[in-house]
Amino acid sequence: MKVFIFLTAFQKTKIMTDSNNKSKKVSRRKFLVRGGLGTLGVLAVGTYVFRNPMRRAMYELAETMVVPYSGSGTEANLWIEVGNNNTITLHSPKVEMGQGTFTSFAQIIADELDVNINQIIVKAAETTTGIIDGMSTGGSLSVAQLFQPLREMAATMREKIKQEAAKKMGVDASSISTADGVLTANGKTMNYSEAIADVTDWTLPDTPKLRPISSYKYIGKPIKRTDLRAKVVGEPIFGMDAEMPDMLHAAVIRSEHVGGTLKSADISAAENMPGVVKIVQKDGWIGVVAESYAQALAAKNKVKVEWDVPKKWTEEDLRAYLKVGEGNMMITQKEGSALDEDGEDVINMEFTSPIGAHAQIEPNGAVAHVKDGKATVILSTQVLGVTQKQVAEALGIDATNVNIIGTYLGGGFGRRLNTSHAVQACQMSEAVGKPVKYFFTRKEEFQHDAFRPPTHHFVKGKVNEEGNLESLEHHYASGDVAMNSVIFPPVMASVLGSDVGAMRGGNIMYTNVPNYRAVQWHKTLPFATSFWRSLGLLANTFAIESFIDEMALNAGKSPVDYRLAMFGDDEHQNRIRKVIEVAAAKGNYTDKANDNRAMGFAASIDAGVPCAQVVDLSIENNRIKVHKVVCVMDCGLAVNPDQVKAQCEGSIIMGISATVHEKMTLKDGQLYPTIYGPYDMALMRNAPKEIDVHLIQGVDVPLPVGEPPLGPIGAAIGNAVRRITGKRLTDIPLTLG
Numbered sequence: 223m224k225v226f227i228f229l230t231a232f233q234k235t236k237i238m239t240d241s242n243n244k245s246k247k248v249s250r251r252k253f254l255v256r257g258g259l260g261t262l263g264v265l266a267v268g269t270y271v272f273r274n275p276m277r278r279a280m281y282e283l284a285e286t287m288v289v290p291y292s293g294s295g296t297e298a299n300l301w302i303e304v305g306n307n308n309t310i311t312l313h314s315p316k317v318e319m320g321q322g323t324f325t326s327f328a329q330i331i332a333d334e335l336d337v338n339i340n341q342i343i344v345k346a347a348e349t350t351t352g353i354i355d356g357m358s359t360g361g362s363l364s365v366a367q368l369f370q371p372l373r374e375m376a377a378t379m380r381e382k383i384k385q386e387a388a389k390k391m392g393v394d395a396s397s398i399s400t401a402d403g404v405l406t407a408n409g410k411t412m413n414y415s416e417a418i419a420d421v422t423d424w425t426l427p428d429t430p431k432l433r434p435i436s437s438y439k440y441i442g443k444p445i446k447r448t449d450l451r452a453k454v455v456g457e458p459i460f461g462m463d464a465e466m467p468d469m470l471h472a473a474v475i476r477s478e479h480v481g482g483t484l485k486s487a488d489i490s491a492a493e494n495m496p497g498v499v500k501i502v503q504k505d506g507w508i509g510v511v512a513e514s515y516a517q518a519l520a521a522k523n524k525v526k527v528e529w530d531v532p533k534k535w536t537e538e539d540l541r542a543y544l545k546v547g548e549g550n551m552m553i554t555q556k557e558g559s560a561l562d563e564d565g566e567d568v569i570n571m572e573f574t575s576p577i578g579a580h581a582q583i584e585p586n587g588a589v590a591h592v593k594d595g596k597a598t599v600i601l602s603t604q605v606l607g608v609t610q611k612q613v614a615e616a617l618g619i620d621a622t623n624v625n626i627i628g629t630y631l632g633g634g635f636g637r638r639l640n641t642s643h644a645v646q647a648c649q650m651s652e653a654v655g656k657p658v659k660y661f662f663t664r665k666e667e668f669q670h671d672a673f674r675p676p677t678h679h680f681v682k683g684k685v686n687e688e689g690n691l692e693s694l695e696h697h698y699a700s701g702d703v704a705m706n707s708v709i710f711p712p713v714m715a716s717v718l719g720s721d722v723g724a725m726r727g728g729n730i731m732y733t734n735v736p737n738y739r740a741v742q743w744h745k746t747l748p749f750a751t752s753f754w755r756s757l758g759l760l761a762n763t764f765a766i767e768s769f770i771d772e773m774a775l776n777a778g779k780s781p782v783d784y785r786l787a788m789f790g791d792d793e794h795q796n797r798i799r800k801v802i803e804v805a806a807a808k809g810n811y812t813d814k815a816n817d818n819r820a821m822g823f824a825a826s827i828d829a830g831v832p833c834a835q836v837v838d839l840s841i842e843n844n845r846i847k848v849h850k851v852v853c854v855m856d857c858g859l860a861v862n863p864d865q866v867k868a869q870c871e872g873s874i875i876m877g878i879s880a881t882v883h884e885k886m887t888l889k890d891g892q893l894y895p896t897i898y899g900p901y902d903m904a905l906m907r908n909a910p911k912e913i914d915v916h917l918i919q920g921v922d923v924p925l926p927v928g929e930p931p932l933g934p935i936g937a938a939i940g941n942a943v944r945r946i947t948g949k950r951l952t953d954i955p956l957t958l959g
Contacts, residue, residue: 277719288366295352298375299424308403308415310337313347315355316364319631321928322865323364325447329861333438334376336400346628354607362926365861369924374429381427387417444864459630461602464589466657470499472650473518475508479531479891480749488526495521502653509650534891545678546697549745552720555729558737561682561693570682571769575761575954577886578674578754584632587661590647596623597648602631604638608708616645636753639708640672665896674754675701677761681769689777693737696766700724701747703757727762727933731827732788756932759828767824767937780813781823782806797920798832801854808916809836809852815945822942826933829926832856837938841946844958846882848910856918858925867915870931874913877935879904885955
């Protein structure tokens, strides 16, 4: 069978580093048409494409691409609404989960629309608006994806407003000037809302030439967050705050054991508990609906359930099951010759990372109302469109009759990609004929998370007489990250061959080494695993950069100089080289330990964004104490530099927590811990006193920023500890005995 593969979406958004050939402009009409390309922007038919060389070419291409917006409803007047009081509302297909996206979006449209940023309100678009993002909010892509489309839509909307004002003023549209939402011509003025108050024909003009970014007032400036006041005063903006009139409350019973299935249930005692309205039994779960949440929980505890548990998994079982050499193998990168596994001069190091919980502050849940063949759901989710489809399918209704209303997220990190609770809330609402609010308890949130999978790594190398690497290989094993998720369904997993989420950071970035390769081993685990902020980047970089550091030590060379010697001379490699050089200089990096205190150095590249970090830490009472982190990142154009720096700070803190503290495990078939406290996380006292972030603009478009800073931090910490203790720690979280 022949195959046709279209990489148009990737090709159109390739990151260009030539100053005379900036990122290719995407016309508004091409942008609208390309919305049908789907999640990956890749269409493959047949089997010929599945050959590994083509797959690897796709992976390498994707590493320097920003996947374009792939949603629907992209006419400017659907996204941008002018209110009667001259306010501007942007209906965003992306949601706000703390990353500051809504503020950046406001900056982007303010400059082309010619309004004051204080006039702009940004809110998540409800699915009934027709604005549905097929890619979700995630992957650090929100600003990078929508930078050009938002500018074009704002400019197009501005021209439409000018045309309507010209009719009312009796002037030519070209004579009208705009500023702060006011139109002026020949001594006449009119605000935007007055200009379009009676407009019924929304035929839009062609997109005008965009203004040079150098002329913008807001893009590139540190603007305060648009959601700052709401969060400071505690306005009800999160999913957990949501309410509907006359709503009931629910609690759900699921198996606490991995792989457990419902065998039998006795609900007789629970049915007679105070406030209980109905007990809903579905495949795999039981829902208790009551007048209050306390009543629902009390009745839940009276349900007697027997579960069928086929295997009681342990940590030891998991380690034996997931390891390099087991499962589906895919070579994700290959150059030169493979290492001779039996060679006496092959250096081999082994690394592991554990199960990681998302542990976000707000547990998952939803408020749903199903009535007369229609459903309305309010919840915190990264996938409004996916949730709409799942609810419609479960209820047997058309997706156009399902309205998903997104709220602010009390932490996301990939956890909000899985929204089966929205379906369950809808099914319980349908059963009782009233709105139902259902949220996980904290224990349920931990037990039924879609975890960061554990990993197992072998990094292998061979050096020449000068101690320089002539061969380097990374073999890594992981459970599902992107595979079998709501974004990458099983059919797409079979097309790609490897898990592109687990691959993040897994390939070798040092292309001046004569022989290098990366090999992925994949297995689906018995519990749910999926996206976790930075995906495979943290664990993969920890393994590779720890190995590189050890090779530098063995060669008696500076780890900075050792890395720099392994880069080629193209612009992509030069961007990585520059962040390493700047980080070493800004961090005053030294390779010498002094009185239980030392520095560690590491670098990575993720989604086309190179990042390098210097960690200054000490060991106090046999515990690691990070004092300072210097982070240098080339993220292209920073729409809001303060916001980007805050993203770096958040990533670094999260990386410190994952590297030194966090670990889920399996005990007697159950995932543990199930509450904060036993699930050890970095606290305020564990945070460095100083995080010094420096941004480099290596290209003239915004690049992903939310996840790349998570790459180097784990390895940098481990490399510093190595200089103090003389021992190489190879298992995350790092423990000192």
